[in-house]
Amino acid sequence: MTTDLARPLLLEDTPLGPTAGGFYRRQNAYTGLATGVLFAFVGWLISHALLQGSNWGTDMVVTVTMVGWVVGFNLGVGTFNAPLRWMLGHDQTYEDELYAAGVGQGKKRYYKFCTDHKVVGTQYLVLVVILFFIGGTLAMMMRTQLITPHTDFLSANSYNAIVSIHGMCMIIATIIMVTGPFTNFVMPIMIGAKDMAFPRLNAMSFWVVVSAIPPLLATFVLGGVDAGWTTYAPLSVQAPPAMDAFSITMIVFVISVTVSGVNTIVTVLTMRAKGMTLGRLPIFVWASIVGAALSIYAMPALLIAFTSMITDRVVGTSFFVAGQGGTGWLWENAFWIFGHPEVYIILIPPVGAMLEVASTFARKPLFGYKVTIAGFVAISALSIMVWAHHMFTTGWAPELAGPFMVTTEIISIPTGIIFLCLIGTLWKGRIWTRLPMYFVYLFLWNFIIGGVTGIYLSDTPADEFFHGDMFVTAHFHYTLLGGAMIAATAALCYWFPKITGKMLNERIGKTAFWMIAIGIQITYFGMFWEGFEGMPRRVAFYDPIFQHANDMATGGAYLLMLGWIVLLYAGIESLRHGPNAPANPWHSKTLEWKVPTPVPLVNFLVDPVVTSDPYGYGEPEPVGPVVIPAPHPDRELVPNLSSDNPLAKDDG
């Protein structure tokens, strides 16, 4: 399936024949939408006709309708084109592949099933921003409800539904916030590859996750998921039909993340440029593959959990129903076997990206490169053995509280290595205070607070006070928002010129930074306060003794949201009026900055040859003979011998 896309030099101008792309020509997001709605309707019609009056009728109808939507949408957008053609005995021609990669389609390719990794990365970026604003709006609705102990803004049922969808929407967004945009767009260029190893699977992973979002939002009109994002059974088994749509969302999302994880690992293992040894990989690439490996381990647990949930609800199995021999603890175990590695799936890739930013803007090599990689690997290995610390207070296996406390606290040792690497990199650095570096410092500040509060919660006796209260909420928002999402924002500001071709407006960006930075502290210190006082999570109405803390949190939340809106405005303003970005505005040494901006379809006209790792700041240029590899028979190799670039890379 790999086609040598490097043959024509300027593919953007290559005229394609009238039939290139075949069926792809007729397909885009709108045909996907139309087919999805059609399939959903047909699914509803058939299942409704067959199941009228039966016991689990509504759940079955909703499930079939949602499956119909997902299949229809992906059929309509082109996800299954190539496999269908193979089934019919054809293959795609070279011209078809060029069409699928977006040649000659201008901006339209962003609305299509496009195999170019840069288009997929950009599509992911837009999707992530949309998801964050949906989740953020839901968060603002919750905080508004909590202004007074008894606000009439939301009903109890809407509040619970919003709690659940805010949670899952943000989890989906944070899982893909770095692996989607940056691993797809930047990582292949970083390792000197032409594309991801499986470009069609790459495009599929994006469009599949797009198809998962409408069912998630449909839960609001299907009665609302009232069981929180963790959807503990048996409450979730009894929940309205919204739960079926929610389960379909999660199953489809698991498919997307797993496919994308496999793609990332195979790409790094097989597509590296000559000389790009594993020991020379940028730290972000390491973080990406560690995160991807962890997601391949963790995601199937979620798939199993939600498949069992659907069968419990639709055909009356009883995995999780105590009255029929099941147990809610099974759900909790399955969920957290996914759920704890998941926080590191979220965290590790942005941290890797942030370390790239730290090295570039401190103008120093990364401190302790190998130790940091060992830290990432140790975190992932330990993270699969800590899940039951979410269950200290459930009553399941109290005798395991000790062992899980041990594994949980040990994980703080490799996590500490990340801080060592970060402050070691900053130490004596010529710190260049541009916007990305602001967010690195904010990450440092927040993640320490998130980490220290996590240590309290890892202690079983303390957790028996704090579990299920707002302290936990504040803790994980400090790690996931204050840590991971801020690190991802650093990465976004860093790669914004490369991805969009425009420089980001830092004046507006710094305004947004201060609003976000201060907003986070006010909001989540308010929540810590609520937690100390003993306010449970996920309540729409509360005891008046918690009011001051809640007002603090709500005020901070408004500031925080406003900060994100200002940052979005900075992005849009820069896209429209910003100056064009040079190829390497940060004078960084990783490969993605050696290719032109905007990045052409063929990343490298000539394969790069790598002679050192990308962190040679402040080091003398490599001396001695540069080994020029024997030329490949049909490719021209032009090693770069220019004086300012230790990474041998041509400019075409």
Added chain:
Amino acid sequence: MSSDPSGAEQPAVQQQGDSIVAGRPFFSGPAGKIFIIWFLMTTVGVLIGIFAPHHLMPTLLSHEATDVWRTMVLFTILAAPVAAIVYAVAAYSLIAWRHRGNQDEPPEDGPPLRGNSTVTAIWLGTSTLLVLVLLAWGLAVYSSEAVAEPHSLQINVTGQQWLWTFSYPGTGVETRSLVLPINRPVQFNVTSVDVTHGFWPVDLGVQVDANPGVVTVIRATPDKLGSFTVRCSQLCGLYHSFMYAPGSVVTSAQFARWLQAHGASTTTAQAAALVKK
């Protein structure tokens, strides 16, 4: 490339590494300044650790709640120096070594420090040691709490959407408010009749989920008189917010009277025995 900055702008940098050797006062070199920042931040952290939980947490009515408070204080005091060293190094790097002036690239790179095995070893050793201390403390406290006391008062707790029921076995008393005698270990046998709830008598500092079909156990020893609230800590449906019950810790005599007043089926003598056993 040279790692020396321009001396005129950043005098602090020139002293790095040789502040003591060269006979300069310790506190004017980077190490000394970082020490000052670190010391101030550690002090703030320790003060927060000592005072914040005390002021923010509810009244600690039990031995277990006091343990939670002690844990918070100890962990904060242990974490403060570590957090402070990270903050101090990051802050000092920003203050002393940042590129000043325009927004262009710094004219020269920083020193090519690719790692330092001594620093890494100290870092790993210190964090391992701290984790061991935390673990020793946590496991010791946990094992002391997990022991079943022989003569503890048994209370059956039942959660349902959206209220709590407490029954005192042997007395026939069943109420919607939780009353406990002081200084007597209590064992809560918790279950649910519908979905999962979280039984959380807040000021007692313990909680356990109420799961349908099974009985989970949690123990506490109230050691102060006072009132508290039993809350639900697991989202349990529509009116989760309203699932709470009043609770109080009373003297043994008050407890006996309270049992009587709520129609204890036993005689006064038996009730007294139940109390004192």
